[in-house]
């Protein structure tokens with residue numbers, strides 16, 4: 001099972017979202033746009049290099065992943081309000097140890113939610 | 129959290145921090161040019177010309193993805209030579225281990241101001257084959273900096289002291305999605321940014337839109353917003369920035385204005401002066417960040433003309449300078 005699930009997840013998510021199997025899926029909070037397809041693999045919104053036409057600094061012929069994510073997260077129908085709000089949350093650094101694992105399994109066992117002990121979510125910092 | 133006090137004995141007043149917090153007068157920062165192996169006496173000379181006029185000096189980190197003398201080395205040098213460095217850190221070149229090591233190391237030399245940037249992509253530079261890192265992104269880096277200032281590495285391991293740090297970031301008011309840029313600034317402020325240096329903006333309406341958004345969402349109050357202006361000698365660098373620098377667009381009318389003038393150097397100077405006056409007039413702007421491609425005293429001339437310098441506040445300690453002399 002643990003071997004089959006990553007494969008199954010990849011088969012499902014690769015064609016639709018160009019899934020990179022980071023093992024800690026955040027698609028729901030990014031307008032169902034995979035941030036790992038951003039050439040800089042940013043997790044917290046678009047870099048300052050987005051071109052005036054909304055295309056990517058690195059790949060000029062590609063729309064910026066984050067511009068797309070922002071647009072979809074705010075305007076796509078059927079996205080719950082909670083997910084829309086989550087777009088602005090500070091997402092933690094990628095856990096590179098989870099690369100290639102199934103985010104479905106990691107969701108169930110909570111591994112995708114574990115952050116380094118010194119990581120403080122932005123909201124909590126604010127109250128500091 | 130931690131037991132020992134920070135290295136307060138060597139702690140002098142950080143004018144940049146003080147002004148960003150008090151807003152007693154406009155904050156002025158400038159960028160130190162990058163170095164490629166020159167003598168530190170040259171650094172000292174350029175620093176001495178700037179320090180009476182500015183409150184902090186940005187030390188770049190491989191700008192435009194070109195390798196130069198490192199941000200950490202130059203920040204320490206500037207600190208030791210009596211300047212007040214604002215050490216920029218980009219996410220492109222180093223992973224979280226290396227970045228934290230630089231932060232803590234620079235802090236031990238008294239470097240206090242740190243500015244987090246995502247960084248231009250490697251494809252903007254002259255080593256396009258390089259591996260891009262981006263192990264952290266800009267907002268995450270701000271958060272990691274805040275953690276270190278509170279005495280803890282990202283792993284949770286404790287430092288031996290809580291270094292005194294003044295943390296900031298950058299934002300680009302002109303890059304799409306425009307309405308989202310203020311949210312992104314807020315994300316960085318929530319993570320601990322107390323100043324935000326803004327990408328050069330040749331479209332005043334976009335700058336104003338961004339600043340207004342930051343006043344509304346509280347960013348302008350919680351962080352000192354510093355729009356950037358750039359000194360150029362002619363229209364050519366303006367055209368270059370428009371076509372070749374990621375995230376900057378210069379309207380044709382602006383380029384033409386300088387290109388068609390009789391004295392391009394003077395016209396581009398006047399353009400910058402108008403930008404400075406305009407930006408300082410926007411409620412929510414705390415000061416200006418200068419980038420200088422001219423190096424002909426324009427910055428000094430402008431601050432004098434605007435009644436903003438020199439300040440004579442060169443209060444940084446100078447004793448250790450022999451450690452770096454030739």
Ligand code: SF4
Pocket residue numbers: 037038039040041042045046047048049050051055056057058059063064065066067
């Ligand atoms: S422009 Fe967008 S997709 Fe391209 S590197 Fe920046 S954030 Fe990523």
